[in-house]
Amino acid sequence: MFKDVYLRMKNKFFLCSPVNGCESNSYLGSRIVEFFKRNGWEFVNKSKFAEYIIINSCGAVKSTESQTIKLIEFFLKRYGEGEKKIIVCGCLPRINKNLGKYEGVRIIKNLEEFNELVNSKLDVRGLEVNQFKKGLYHIEEYNLDDHFVIKIASGCMGNCSYCSVKFAIGGLRSKAIKVVLTEFKKGIEQGYDKFYLIGDDCGCYGQDIGTSLVELLKEMFKIKKDIKVSLNYIEPEWLVKLYSGLKKFFIENKIGYVRIPLQSGSDRILELMNRHYKIKDALEAIDEIRGTAIIDTYLIVGFPTEEKEDFMKSVEASKHFDKATFRVYSDRPNTVAAKMFPKVIMKEIKERMVIVMEMMKKAGNIDLNLSGEVMGDTKDGLVV
DSSP states (O other): OOOHHHHHHHHHEEOOOOOOSSSHHHHHHHHHHHHHHHTTTTEEESSGGOOOOEEOOOOOSSSHHHHHHHHOOOOHHHSSSSSSSEEEEESSTTTTTGGGGGEEEEESSSHHHHHHHTTSSOGGOOOOSSSSSTTSSOOOOOOOTTOEEEOESBSOOOTTTTTTTTHOOOBBBOOOOHHHHHHHHHHHHOOOEEEEESSSOOOGGGTTTTHHHHHHHHHHHOOSSSSSEEEEEEOOOHHHHHHHHHHHHHHHHEEEEEOOOOOSSHHHHHHTOOOOOHHHHHHHHHHHHBBBBEEEEEEESSTTTTTTTHHHHHHHHHHHHEEEEEOOOOOOOTOGGGGGGOOOOHHHHHHHHHHHHHHHHHSSSSOOEEEEETTTTTEEEEEE
16 A cells, blocks of 8 residues: 555655745746756645655745744644655755754755755756746746746845845855856747846846956847846845946836845945945936836835834835835844844834835825735735
């Protein structure tokens, strides 16, 4: 009986994640799916049919960490130890050192460990994918189904005081322009005219190899002019630094979508966050290019020491974007911000989220979506 069940599960895998809005997580998930398929494994949409259950974790905020842990405990309770192999990958294993306490769970900190799991002759590190697997990624206001995806870099040059993901992704590692262009030409040959460049911060692309995002875009448009390029992240610092070169691409309607994560509208809070730009400079650039592309942002509510005045500056700053996502701050392990005081009490955070909801409702043309960590009867994410 057990043998028959095992044979039905053999070489089948199930993949899940606590997030659906992180390009890095979705790209990793897409690579894993492709890797297993190329090694003869079948992807199944129910865990009960799988030999391997893969949890593609996220440790960016407390809520996704908690949801990852709930998934681990759920599958252990449902299947016990030994019946199936439960695998945890993504950024959380490098952030939460306690994941190893779960017996029977394989914790993967380095991508190449997947090679061992299936005795693969194909090195997963050399496998690139150019589309997100269906269901792994979605931007509500912008359709990416017809885009050719190119990962241009990993890691970043920042050291934000609240960020634990940096412990997982490390410093900037850019692909050479010629390597990116090889993938770009592949997309053109396949008939694509829309391209989505992704990285943990596309803005600092090339700074480690003597080039820049502006130079990369120039080379892409030299090869083919009638294309649209979207970018998942340009940090405001790099928007400001590269603006004289980037502006041309926006004005000429070459850019379809970009996320510029402002994080706060208060210069005082930005300094505490260790983010190196002034709100005035960032918003001046954004105002000049708004209307040429869909531009969205992230803003943190309740960063340590944040006063009502700081928060209202963030609300005002959000009006410069086509979409803004407000998320509640949470202490992350080993970060500078976790040691900052005073913390903003939950009662005040809830009141601030209500203010955002009311102000955005009055705008009339802005959608409201709630997401994130549950706070009693409130959640920590508000998409406006």
